[in-house]
Amino acid sequence: MGTSENAQEAGNAEHVQERSSLQRSSELTRFRLAPNPGPMSLDGTNSYVIAAPGSRRIAVVDPGPEDERHLAGLAAAGQVEVILITHRHADHTAASARFHELTGAPVRAAAKEYCHGGEPLEDGEVISAGGVEIRVVATPGHTSDSLCFHLPGDGPRGSVLTGDTILGRGTTVLDYPDGRLGDYLASLNRLEALGPATLLPAHGPVLPALDEKCREYRAHREQRLDQIRAALAELGHDASVAGVTDAVYPDVDPSVRWAAETSVAAQLDYLRN
Structure with a gap:
């Protein structure tokens, strides 16, 4: 599930990629846009290929939906050594078992149930694949199992594959109650500390400065919290989710009302607890 509070603007996206080939996203990464556009997945899921220049061995991040053409395009990029998962949502994991069958490469995720032929990933683990050093960074908040992948050698400032923790456009919806705001704010702090790395999101365009986007996201969350506080002051501390949503998101499109709620x-959980 892709996630953007501004999902109703997805139809106006400028991020339109050629789906039939890999697109260069950084010195060490390319991506293929999966054919699963929607109000929550924006233009679709970016499935990334990681490899050092000249390497025929690759790592793949988030194989995406089970679409044979999409998977064939990823597999054709090289010999897949490992398949990494940023988090459990189906638009990132639905093809995992099939891609494991096609390539023989282990699928590794934070949660054991999303692994196929591989062990769960651990925070701080360093993976060597495709001739690249990939560092696992636990970033719960969007979901409890959300991970980012830091490539410190990717260009002068490195890069970070952020999954749905930070998007290329819009802002991330927390999959509450599995995802929690306190965890998410701590994850933003952790990512900001990685500096102005290239931001490689699972949805939307590549962005130039991770730390700047983290500050922007935090400011957005603080603004929303202020709006929630104001709504509670008017409606009462025990106001319902629906009532507060009406006050804070009065013009939300019905198709994404559930995301606003x-x-x-x-x-509300963050403020009350």
């Missing part, structure tokens, strides 16, 4: 629920 999920965000409100996460913020």
Whole structure:
């Protein structure tokens, strides 16, 4: 599940990629846009290929939906050594078992149930694949199992594959109650400490400065919290999620109303606890 509070703007996206080939996203990464556009997945899921220049061995991050053409395009990029998963949502994991069958490469994720032929990933683990050093960074908040992958050698400032923790456009919805705002704010702090790395999101365009986007996301969350506090002051501390959503998101499109309510629920939990 892709996640953007501004998902109703997805139809106006400028991020339109040629789906039939890999696109260069950084010195050490390319991506293929999966054919699963939607109000929550934006233009689709970016499935990344990681490899050092000239290497025929690769790592793949988030194989995406079970689409044979998409998977064939990823497999054709080289010999897949490992398949890494940023988090459990189906638009990132639905093809995992099939891609494992096609390539023989182990699928590794934070949660054991999303692994196929591989062990769960651990925070701080360093993976060598495709001739590249990949560092695992636990970033719970969007989901409890969310991970980012830091490539410190990717260009002068490195890069970070952020999954749905930070998007290329819009802002991330927390999958409450599995995802929690307190965890998410701590994850933003952790990512900001990685500096102005290239931001490689699972949805939307590549962005130039991770730390700047983390500050922007935090400011957005603080603004939303202030709006929630104001709504509670007017409606009462025990106001319902629906009532607060009406006050804070009065013009939300009905198709993504559930996402607004999920965000409100996460913020109410944070403020009340």
